[in-house]
Amino acid sequence: xxxxxxxxxxxxxxxxxxxxxxxxxxxxxxxxxxxxxxxxxxxxxxxxxxxxxxxxxxxxxxxxxxxxxxxxxxxxxxxxxxxxxxxxxxxxxxxxxxxxxxxxxxxxxxxxxxxxxxxxxxxxxxxxxxxxxxxxxxxxxxxxxxxxxxxxxxxxxxxxxxxxxxxxxxxxxxxxxxxxxxxxxxxxxxxxxxxxxxxxxxxxxxxxxxxxxxxxxxxxxxxxxxxxxxxxxxxxxxxxxxxxxxxxxxxxxxxxxxxxxxxxxxxxxxxxxxxxxxxxxxxxxxxxxxxxxxxxxxxxxxxxxxxxxxxxxxxxxxxxxxxxxxxxxxxxxxxxxxxxxxxxxxxxxxxxxxxxxxxxxxxxxxxxxxxxxxxxxxxxxxxxxxxxxxxxxxxxxxxxxxxxxxxxxxxxxxxxxxxxxxxxxxxxxxxxxxxxxxxxxxxxxxxxxxxxxxxxxxxxxxxxxxxxxxxxxxxxxxxxx
Amino acid sequence: xxxxxxxxxxxxxxxxxxxxxxxxxxxxxxxxxxxxxxxxxxxxxxxxxxxxxxxxxxxxxxxxxxxxxxxxxxxxxxxxxxxxxxxxxxxxxxxxxxxxxxxxxxxxxxxxxxxxxxxxxxxxxxxxxxxxxxxxxxxxxxxxxxxxxxxxxxxxxxxxxxxxxxxxxxxxxxxxxxxxxxxxxxxxxxxxxxxxxxxxxxxxxxxxxxxxxxxxxxxxxxxxxxxxxxxxxxxxxxxxxxxxxxxxxxxxxxxxxxxxxxxxxxxxxxxxxxxxxxxxxxxxxxxxxxxxxxxxxxxxxxxxxxxxxxxxxxxxxxxxxxxxxxxxxxxxxxxxxxxxxxxxxxxxxxxxxxxxxxxxxxxxxxxxxxxxxxxxxxxxxxxxxxxxxxxxxxxxxxxxxxxxxxxxxxxxxxxxxxxxxxxxxxxxxxxxxxxxxxxxxxxxxxxxxxxxxxxxxxxxxxxxxxxxxxxxxxxxxxxxx
Numbered sequence: 006x007x008x009x010x011x012x013x014x015x016x017x018x019x020x021x022x023x024x025x026x027x028x029x030x031x032x033x034x035x036x037x038x039x040x041x042x043x044x045x046x047x048x049x050x051x052x053x054x055x056x057x058x059x060x061x062x063x064x065x066x067x068x069x070x071x072x073x074x075x076x077x078x079x080x081x082x083x084x085x086x087x088x089x090x091x092x093x094x095x096x097x098x099x100x101x102x103x104x105x106x107x108x109x110x111x112x113x114x115x116x117x118x119x120x121x122x123x124x125x126x127x128x129x130x131x132x133x134x135x136x137x138x139x140x141x142x143x144x145x146x147x148x149x150x151x152x153x154x155x156x157x158x159x160x161x162x163x164x165x166x167x168x169x170x171x172x173x174x175x176x177x178x179x180x181x182x183x184x185x186x187x188x189x190x191x192x193x194x195x196x197x198x199x200x201x202x203x204x205x206x207x208x209x210x211x212x213x214x215x216x217x218x219x220x221x222x223x224x225x226x227x228x229x230x231x232x233x234x235x236x237x238x239x240x241x242x243x244x245x246x247x248x249x250x251x252x253x254x255x256x257x258x259x260x261x262x263x264x265x266x267x268x269x270x271x272x273x274x275x276x277x278x279x280x281x282x283x284x285x286x287x288x289x290x291x292x293x294x295x296x297x298x299x300x301x302x303x304x305x306x307x308x309x310x311x312x313x314x315x316x317x318x319x320x321x322x323x324x325x326x327x328x329x330x331x332x333x334x335x336x337x338x339x340x341x342x343x344x345x346x347x348x349x350x351x352x353x354x355x356x357x358x359x360x361x362x363x364x365x366x367x368x369x370x371x372x373x374x375x376x377x378x379x380x381x382x383x384x385x386x387x388x389x390x391x392x393x394x395x396x397x398x399x400x401x402x403x404x405x406x407x408x409x410x411x412x413x414x415x416x417x418x419x420x421x422x423x424x425x426x427x428x429x430x431x432x433x434x435x436x437x438x439x440x441x442x443x444x445x446x447x448x449x450x451x452x453x454x455x456x457x458x459x460x461x462x463x464x465x466x467x468x469x470x471x472x473x474x475x476x477x478x479x480x481x482x483x484x485x486x
Numbered sequence: 487x488x489x490x491x492x493x494x495x496x497x498x499x500x501x502x503x504x505x506x507x508x509x510x511x512x513x514x515x516x517x518x519x520x521x522x523x524x525x526x527x528x529x530x531x532x533x534x535x536x537x538x539x540x541x542x543x544x545x546x547x548x549x550x551x552x553x554x555x556x557x558x559x560x561x562x563x564x565x566x567x568x569x570x571x572x573x574x575x576x577x578x579x580x581x582x583x584x585x586x587x588x589x590x591x592x593x594x595x596x597x598x599x600x601x602x603x604x605x606x607x608x609x610x611x612x613x614x615x616x617x618x619x620x621x622x623x624x625x626x627x628x629x630x631x632x633x634x635x636x637x638x639x640x641x642x643x644x645x646x647x648x649x650x651x652x653x654x655x656x657x658x659x660x661x662x663x664x665x666x667x668x669x670x671x672x673x674x675x676x677x678x679x680x681x682x683x684x685x686x687x688x689x690x691x692x693x694x695x696x697x698x699x700x701x702x703x704x705x706x707x708x709x710x711x712x713x714x715x716x717x718x719x720x721x722x723x724x725x726x727x728x729x730x731x732x733x734x735x736x737x738x739x740x741x742x743x744x745x746x747x748x749x750x751x752x753x754x755x756x757x758x759x760x761x762x763x764x765x766x767x768x769x770x771x772x773x774x775x776x777x778x779x780x781x782x783x784x785x786x787x788x789x790x791x792x793x794x795x796x797x798x799x800x801x802x803x804x805x806x807x808x809x810x811x812x813x814x815x816x817x818x819x820x821x822x823x824x825x826x827x828x829x830x831x832x833x834x835x836x837x838x839x840x841x842x843x844x845x846x847x848x849x850x851x852x853x854x855x856x857x858x859x860x861x862x863x864x865x866x867x868x869x870x871x872x873x874x875x876x877x878x879x880x881x882x883x884x885x886x887x888x889x890x891x892x893x894x895x896x897x898x899x900x901x902x903x904x905x906x907x908x909x910x911x912x913x914x915x916x917x918x919x920x921x922x923x924x925x926x927x928x929x930x931x932x933x934x935x936x937x938x939x940x941x942x943x944x945x946x947x948x949x950x951x952x953x954x955x956x957x958x959x960x961x962x963x964x965x966x967x
Contacts, residue, residue: 028889150887171806250811325652330731406631408509434660
């Protein structure tokens with residue numbers, strides 16, 4: 006099934022527009038695409054007329070061209086009629102926003118069976134029903150929520166596929182925006198009657214050069230499709246990340262879902278997925294951290310170079326002992342390892358410091374440069390550590406509270422990273438007055454986080470990528486975490 | 487040992503002021519207290535003179551009065567001389583900012599022994615050494631970091647005690663401010679040579695009416711003081727919360743700490759502490775969530791009344807099925823329970839809804855009111871659930887994306903809570919455009935969080951309080967989580 010017209014339509018038609026209710030889903034979709042997106046939009050209305058200057062056509066077959074995509078925002082029975090229209094008019098793809106299908110009992114299930122039959126027999130790429138559809142900037146946006154109510158993520162490398170539209174818009178769009186993680190295309194799959202996670206994995210892996218990372222929020226695999234998904238994941242050159250909602254028994258009851266999982270038990274799923282080189286974060290926050298890191302690595306200004314290898318050997322640099330303690334704790338939780346420094350290395354580093362801080366700094370790993378630190382101390386230490394091969398990644402806990410740290414510090418670190426190419430992940434407090442430091446790092450594509458946990462997760466994300474790359478190259482067998 | 491002069495000084499003197507370096511710790515402390523706080527400040531400088539219009543005195547015995555507090559920001563040997571001055575002049579309390587004591591090898595340890603001897607024999611309340619000291623608004627602030635670099639938390643019910651000054655200022659101050667959690671007093675204890683966690687627990691429990699919640703960030707208990715701490719915690723009428731940094735073996739290596747813990751193993755500590763009615767969050771974020779909830783409950787406008795009882799029986803109300811799934815997952819993780827609705831209750835709720843949403847809403851727990859929801863639907867359902875006794879708490883996942891939810895929704899929920907007094911905890915996305923909704927809830931002292939996890943943690947925090955209250959009253963034995 007060809008999904009290209011679904012995600013890169015040149016033209017689309019919308020059915021289910023209300024002239025009376027400006028908040029009707031069809032009308033919102035028509036107007037936002039007309040005025041905010043690049044796709045050519047046609048509205049369908051039984052008696053024609055116009056809305057906000059856009060002429061409405063009485064029927065689909067009255068349009069001046071066959072649209073690439075039909076967005077259907079009407080009741081379930083009319084929806085089936087419109088899918089039949091797609092067949093008759095050779096409209097190659099459709100998004101069904103409304104519900105009333107498999108999620109609504111036996112009658113709905115029958116309707117969905119009929120829908121599937123028509124779509125598969127006639128090769129129409131139908132997304133939904135019961136979904137928000139597609140957000141593929143700058144082309145198309147079928148999300149029926151008013152634009153002013155949602156937060157759109159920036160453009161980037163992540164194809165984001167969610168079984169829940171609410172989770173897509175709230176948990177991901179907002180947090181992608183906050184963290185500056187870019188999407189190539191976002192997809193709400195709803196009941197996934199026709200287009201499902203496997204088809205999307207195949208499409209984004211093979212057909213979409215904009216995508217290098219494919220992330221799924223699923224409550225379970227589609228019945229009978231788990232093996233196909235795993236095979237496709239293994240074949241994919243992109244990084245594939247799957248996060249499961251509804252992992253517990255309680256969560257499962259809450260998913261009114263007719264899909265059967267690969268296995269009823271989450272633990273079995275987890276180990277099965279690892280074998281297929283799928284990265285599976287343990288929490289939504291870890292998912293976001295992974296995506297932030299992978300999106301940066303996919304950028305052409307990838308600051309750490311193409312072949313970042315991180316097995317998890319870390320040096321921690323801080324100006325607060327307590328922060329070092331917390332980060333050390335978390336390294337263990339994430340299966341990462343603090344590198345030990347030699348006596349010579351400690352002596353070298355002490356030499357590099359200003360005379361006051363030198364007396365009180367702790368130069369074991371984690372390093373505590375203390376509140377007497379200067380910019381140059383941080384710079385010298387990070388540069389020194391960058392040259393030690395057995396250190397694969399530096400965690401820099403950059404607290405700008407000591408009185409002599411300047412606003413240059415971000416740019417100074419960026420300069421070192423751009424020369425040395427040693428992975429550095431930073432923690433900087435998320436406080437408006439420090440945004441200059443944060444921006445100078447982010448403009449150099451160095452990952453910056455605002456909690457110690459996420460900073461450590463970022464190193465774990467690098468380690469996972471290294472493992473997956475090795476597995477793909479057949480270099481290693483999977484080892485236990 | 488009387489700590490009152492340490493935390494509520496009428497006057498203080500500062501030693502270790504530099505005329506050349508405007509960023510010297512002593513000078514920063516003198517100026518911020520003079521211009522930003524209420525305490526009367528005296529500066530000491532060997533040759534007298536003045537800084538920014540503040541006259542400097544040549545010696546402590548030249549001051550016009552005996553100060554309540556001496557802040558010492560000089561090298562370690564001079565520090566001991568000044569402590570002797572405190573003895574001679576009857577200065578009852580001191581904060582020692584500098585290091586060079588037990589954290590710095592055998593020589594430092596000897597120095598600290600000497601310090602302890604003088605302080606205990608002469609009953610001088612010494613805080614530190616190697617600490618940031620006291621932030622007790624509006625009276626005193628001995629934190630030597632420039633005010634413009636840090637974020638101060640609002641005034642409230644939490645006494646906050648941290649073994650790490652960096653963690654206090656960064657992890658807690660900033661996050662307290664973000665979450666609007668108020669402190670009565672914040673204390674950085676450093677090496678806790680004299681004033682330690684047990685003395686602080688006793689002081690804040692018995693002597694400070696402003697404090698109702700006492701929170702500790704510790705890397706371990708002071709040697710030989712664990713039992714005293716536990717006894718005091720059990721006796722305390724305040725809610726006592728302890729969070730341990732350095733919980734793993736790796737973390738322990740990172741704490742250059744001479745304190746012996748109650749037990750080397752974190753798990754033993756954990757169960758030991760529970761028996762003593764100490765609330766022990768599993769993460770820093772959970773600690774913050776607990777404190778947010780307890781600070782609200784300590785306010786005189788406590789929205790849920792004095793005797794909130796929550797064993798963890800919850801109803802979830804959402805407008806997104808996926809959010810319900812995630813919240814259900816987390817309920818299980820936190821040992822909470824989704825209440826089942828009866829057929830009658832489901833029918834009643836359906837009756838209460840608008841005709842469109844009624845057809846598609848899912849009225850099992852978690853409730854999904856769908857994107858066709860109106861304000862009145864949310865209002866009616868929350869009011870209805872408030873009257874069901876076996877529901878102890880309502881989790882409201884308030885996503886304002888559906889086009890018909892208005893900015894009144896926060897106030898409408900607040901009105902219900904103020905009448906019904908049923909605990910309601912809300913999730914609202916942290917997006918500036920929704921701040922009116924957030925504020926209307928927060929002004930009614932209803933806890934609002936910006937992640938589903940924290941929202942569920944808040945219910946867990948209510949449950950923990952109920953357990954602790956019951957233990958204090960001797961009502962129940964401890965049951966396994």
